Amino acid sequence: xxxxxxxxxxxxxxxxxxxxxxxxxxxxxxxxxxxxxxxxxxxxxxxxxxxxxxxxxxxxxxxxxxxxxxxxxxxxxxxxxxxxxxxxxxxxxxxxxxxxxxxxxxxxxxxxxxxxxxxxxxxxxxxxxxxxxxxxxxxxxxxxxxxxxxxxxxxxxxxxxxxxxxxxxxxxxxxxxxxxxxxxxxxxxxxxxxxxxxxxxxxxxxxxxxxxxxxxxxxxxxxxxxxxxxxxxxxxxxxxxxxxxxxxxxxxxxxxxxxxxxxxxxxxxxxxxxxxxxxxxxxxxxxxxxxxxxxxxxxxxxxxxxxxxxxxxxxxxxxxxxxxxxxxxxxxxxxxxxxxxxxxxxxxxxxxxxxxxxxxxxxxxxxxxxxxxxxxxxxxxxxxxxxxxxxxxxxxxxxxxxxx
Amino acid sequence: xxxxxxxxxxxxxxxxxxxxxxxxxxxxxxxxxxxxxxxxxxxxxxxxxxxxxxxxxxxxxxxxxxxxxxxxxxxxxxxxxxxxxxxxxxxxxxxxxxxxxxxxxxxxxxxxxxxxxxxxxxxxxxxxxxxxxxxxxxxxxxxxxxxxxxxxxxxxxxxxxxxxxxxxxxxxxxxxxxxxxxxxxxxxxxxxxxxxxxxxxxxxxxxxxxxxxxxxxxxxxxxxxxxxxxxxxxxxxxxxxxxxxxxxxxxxxxxxxxxxxxxxxxxxxxxxxxxxxxxxxxxxxxxxxxxxxxxxxxxxxxxxxxxxxxxxxxxxxxxxxxxxxxxxxxxxxxxxxxxxxxxxxxxxxxxxxxxxxxxxxxxxxxxxxxxxxxxxxxxxxxxxxxxxxxxxxxxxxxxxxxxx
Numbered sequence: 101x102x103x104x105x106x107x108x109x110x111x112x113x114x115x116x117x118x119x120x121x122x123x124x125x126x127x128x129x130x131x132x133x134x135x136x137x138x139x140x141x142x143x144x145x146x147x148x149x150x151x152x153x154x155x156x157x158x159x160x161x162x163x164x165x166x167x168x169x170x171x172x173x174x175x176x177x178x179x180x181x182x183x184x185x186x187x188x189x190x191x192x193x194x195x196x197x198x199x200x201x202x203x204x205x206x207x208x209x210x211x212x213x214x215x216x217x218x219x220x221x222x223x224x225x226x227x228x229x230x231x232x233x234x235x236x237x238x239x240x241x242x243x244x245x246x247x248x249x250x251x252x253x254x255x256x257x258x259x260x261x262x263x264x265x266x267x268x269x270x271x272x273x274x275x276x277x278x279x280x281x282x283x284x285x286x287x288x289x290x291x292x293x294x295x296x297x298x299x300x301x302x303x304x305x306x307x308x309x310x311x312x313x314x315x316x317x318x319x320x321x322x323x324x325x326x327x328x329x330x331x332x333x334x335x336x337x338x339x340x341x342x343x344x345x346x347x348x349x350x351x352x353x354x355x356x357x358x359x360x361x362x363x364x365x366x367x368x369x370x371x372x373x374x375x376x377x378x379x380x381x382x383x384x385x386x387x388x389x390x391x392x393x394x395x396x397x398x399x400x401x402x403x404x405x406x407x408x409x410x411x412x413x414x415x416x417x418x419x420x421x422x423x424x425x426x427x428x429x430x431x432x433x434x435x436x437x438x439x440x441x442x443x444x445x446x447x448x449x450x451x452x453x454x455x456x457x458x459x460x461x462x463x464x465x466x467x468x469x470x471x472x473x474x475x476x477x478x479x480x481x482x483x484x485x486x487x488x489x490x491x492x493x494x495x496x497x498x499x500x501x502x503x504x
Numbered sequence: 505x506x507x508x509x510x511x512x513x514x515x516x517x518x519x520x521x522x523x524x525x526x527x528x529x530x531x532x533x534x535x536x537x538x539x540x541x542x543x544x545x546x547x548x549x550x551x552x553x554x555x556x557x558x559x560x561x562x563x564x565x566x567x568x569x570x571x572x573x574x575x576x577x578x579x580x581x582x583x584x585x586x587x588x589x590x591x592x593x594x595x596x597x598x599x600x601x602x603x604x605x606x607x608x609x610x611x612x613x614x615x616x617x618x619x620x621x622x623x624x625x626x627x628x629x630x631x632x633x634x635x636x637x638x639x640x641x642x643x644x645x646x647x648x649x650x651x652x653x654x655x656x657x658x659x660x661x662x663x664x665x666x667x668x669x670x671x672x673x674x675x676x677x678x679x680x681x682x683x684x685x686x687x688x689x690x691x692x693x694x695x696x697x698x699x700x701x702x703x704x705x706x707x708x709x710x711x712x713x714x715x716x717x718x719x720x721x722x723x724x725x726x727x728x729x730x731x732x733x734x735x736x737x738x739x740x741x742x743x744x745x746x747x748x749x750x751x752x753x754x755x756x757x758x759x760x761x762x763x764x765x766x767x768x769x770x771x772x773x774x775x776x777x778x779x780x781x782x783x784x785x786x787x788x789x790x791x792x793x794x795x796x797x798x799x800x801x802x803x804x805x806x807x808x809x810x811x812x813x814x815x816x817x818x819x820x821x822x823x824x825x826x827x828x829x830x831x832x833x834x835x836x837x838x839x840x841x842x843x844x845x846x847x848x849x850x851x852x853x854x855x856x857x858x859x860x861x862x863x864x865x866x867x868x869x870x871x872x873x874x875x876x877x878x879x880x881x882x883x884x885x886x887x888x889x890x891x892x893x894x895x896x897x898x899x900x901x902x903x904x905x906x907x908x
Binding site for chain 2: 182183218324325401403404407411416417422423425432496500
């Protein structure tokens with residue numbers, strides 16, 4: 101398996117495009133994306149666990165009931181959530197895709213992201229549809245990735261190439277998400293495509309298993325969005341023997357899936373609203389996997405730890421504090437903590453108590469833009485990784501006046 | 505019942521003092537407090553649920569096993585937590601009180617607050633003890649309140665006067681806490697005193713019941729401290745018939761207790777690290793009390809809602825979002841939301857969907873320094889109140905370089 105270019109168009113038969121249709125006032129910002137497969141493919145999705153759910157999720161769920169899809173339409177600038185006519189609007193967006201492409205509305209995945217509770221008109225979408233379809237291209241992944249961005253500062257694309265039974269397959273994706281990120285059994289917006297042949301049943305299984313270790317271990321601000329949606333379409337054009345059970349090919353496929361999703365998580369965490377650095381917590385030596393996960397996630401969610409990382413302050417007591425209130429069964433007298441970056445490693449805590457360290461070296465380590473907090477629970481064989489970012493002035497600035 | 509002056513010295517027979525002993529480098533900042541009752545009294549405490557617990561908690565728990573206490577010693581500037589010799593240090597602090605006052609170490613409550621994981625020497629405490637005892641005074645509540653402050657910007661004192669069986673009783677307290685505030689069945693540091701006569705069993709019952717509606721409904725940053733401690737000493741000098749069961753007197757006493765603790769919660773939330781305003785969420789119409797509490801707490805804990813309040817942005821979608829991920833059983837299509845302050849009320853959401861409102865009026869309402877978010881769940885008869893604050897640049901600033 102190797103990483104390649106192409107994002108959501110890396111897999112055979114997928115084209116994408118992105119345009120400015122006018123939902124956003126800023127004319128230089130694209131706000132409408134379309135992704136289309138040459139043929140219908142197996143499809144699966146996972147969604148936010150928030151009780152308040154965006155209307156597009158209702159429609160997408162219905163359209164994926166048959167496990168098949170061929171296109172994705174997504175706008176930014178308006179979440180189409182808490183609107184009385186939201187479901188009608190989402191359905192209309194799919195109908196507009198059908199009119200312009202001939203792809204049945206029932207095979208269209210629809211998503212929206214942006215402000216909650218503001219009316220959304222489909223007029224701009226209707227007007228832009230001809231251009232959006234005309235611009236569909238093998239190189240369009242970047243256009244689609246840009247069109248779904250909100251407060252993101254960089255577009256997010258990843259793709260990998262892998263082999264199944266002698267056939268070259270591809271799996272790629274785009275995603276968006278910077279604030280209101282704290283997925284729970286689902287994620288912000290991420291659209292994955294693959295040309296591997298796999299049944300929708302196995303695709304769903306792979307996706308549900310993957311999010312537990314990928315998007316569900318990612319947090320920017322502890323706020324679970326109302327619109328989190330992750331979908332994957334597998335069009336089978338790679339020509340491999342279709343995956344229909346948990347065989348070796350399935351293992352290769354899930355590994356490729358994890359390579360893409362884990363990379364998207366890193367990119368998203370690092371581009372968290374206002375973030376200046378990626379914070380990874382790797383918790384090892386847990387009695388169970390659930391304990392390791394709970395610990396890793398609690399550390400990257402701690403506001404105080406996040407602010408300390410912003411200040412490059414080796415305030416490890418806050419890491420211990422976050423482990424202590426995580427609600428996980430750990431022996432605090434066994435805990436070790438190290439801060440690690442490409443500038444080096446600094447050991448700050450052994451057996452739950454401080455050890456002497458050089459503040460100067462610690463500062464050098466923590467001034468890097470990717471920090472790993474290594475937690476040794478020394479209590480078992482399970483480990484977990486969680487991705488987050490620092491808490492900065494800019495997070496406050498961005499969210500103090502998001503609507504205006 | 506009426507509010508009075510005097511804080512922790514409002515009740516008969518209590519004296520307090522606070523000095524700078526040198527644990528903190530800043531000579532203008534007091535860092536050691538002593539509170540003493542003329543006579544031994546019934547005592548009760550509740551503590552942090554964090555698995556990482558400050559050493560003083562271990563010692564205080566042991567000293568309160570007999571349900572009696574007479575003095576409190578507390579330092580700021582060092583939490584005495586995650587130190588290998590922490591328990592010895594905490595015991596030594598109690599012994600120093602015994603040497604200086606004759607009060608048995610076993611009747612002394614000890615607490616520490618400040619940085620975690622830094623060695624604490626008792627030398628400064630020992631040197632300052634004569635002055636600390638000499639300065640004990642009926643007017644010393646303010647000195648003690650100042651000495652326990654860390655990043656607090658205002659000292660916190662409250663007291664009430666009430667009548668039990670014709671006898672005038674008093675209940676007062678001091679507290680500290682600005683960051684790392686997200687109590688879980690306990691609180692930051694708060695010391696209460698009363699001259700009401702009440703058995704230690706009933707005192708414990710009253711305290712445990714009270715925190716569920718007071719300090720456990722308070723959050724500044726979602727980080728549950730390692731040192732949270734709330735204690736109360738009742739010395740009985742008011743001369744009322746001792747409270748030994750849940751009678752009418754007990755009801756009057758718990759009402760006085762709630763008046764003090766709820767007021768301290770408001771003051772603490774408003775003085776949250778970096779905060780410019782108090783945010784109260786009042787959730788009404790819940791199917792159960794637990795649902796109302798979960799909803800109210802989720803709203804005041806949402807980073808996005810907190811940042812919007814800082815920006816005086818009526819972004820009610822974030823309130824809906826926080827209710828939706830709270831994990832409470834609510835019907836999102838029934839939810840109403842209003843923003844309320846002394847400048848007026850603005851209705852922003854009815855039945856889970858937005859209603860038109862004047863952005864100008866909303867801004868005026870939200871520019872006040874005390875905002876109530878009124879949530880109507882319209883699903884039952886239970887209500888709850890939670891206290892928080894906005895998320896500001898200064899929170900990040902304070903916590904980006906707390907140790908340095």
